[in-house]
Amino acid sequence: QVQLVESGGGLVQAGGSLRLSCAASGVTFSSYVMGWFRQAPGKEREFVAAIGRSGSDTYYANSLKGRFTMSRDNARNTVHLQMNSLKPEDTAVYYCAASGAASIVTSLNAYRSWGQGTQVTVSS
Numbered sequence: 001q002v003q004l005v006e007s008g009g010g011l012v013q014a015g016g017s018l019r020l021s022c023a024a025s026g027v028t029f030s031s032y033v034m035g036w037f038r039q040a041p042g043k044e045r046e047f048v049a050a051i052g053r054s055g056s057d058t059y060y061a062n063s064l065k066g067r068f069t070m071s072r073d074n075a076r077n078t079v080h081l082q083m084n085s086l087k088p089e090d091t092a093v094y095y096c097a098a099s100g101a102a103s104i105v106t107s108l109n110a111y112r113s114w115g116q117g118t119q120v121t122v123s124s
Helices: none
Strands: 003-007 010-013 018-025 033-039 046-051 058-060 068-073 078-083 092-099 118-123
Touching: 003 092, 018 033, 018 092, 018 118, 033 068, 033 078, 046 068, 046 078, 058 068
Parallel strands: 010 118
Antiparallel strands: 003 018, 018 078, 033 046, 033 092, 046 058, 068 078, 092 118
């Protein structure tokens, strides 16, 4: 089981940036596809981005392409989500997740381990 701890959330004005981090422990980190998801109040949890085991492949929700960038550092067992040009509609709790899939997956059900989430609030 992967233990995941997110950090880096906070309050930012529209147009600003935040960098989320997720630290993993307890496993061989490079064996896992990693994903970011988010859940806004009253809405279902949705896919944000995912990165392959080596970090060479990434995939983003269509609405977020060009603003969000996901990366990983397998030597430090961490993944990051750089979020630029933030909008009020980006306000949500952001979750880091790990999947044992062989390649990038976007379905929530493919991810077996989840962090506790970090709140991102974007003010207008």
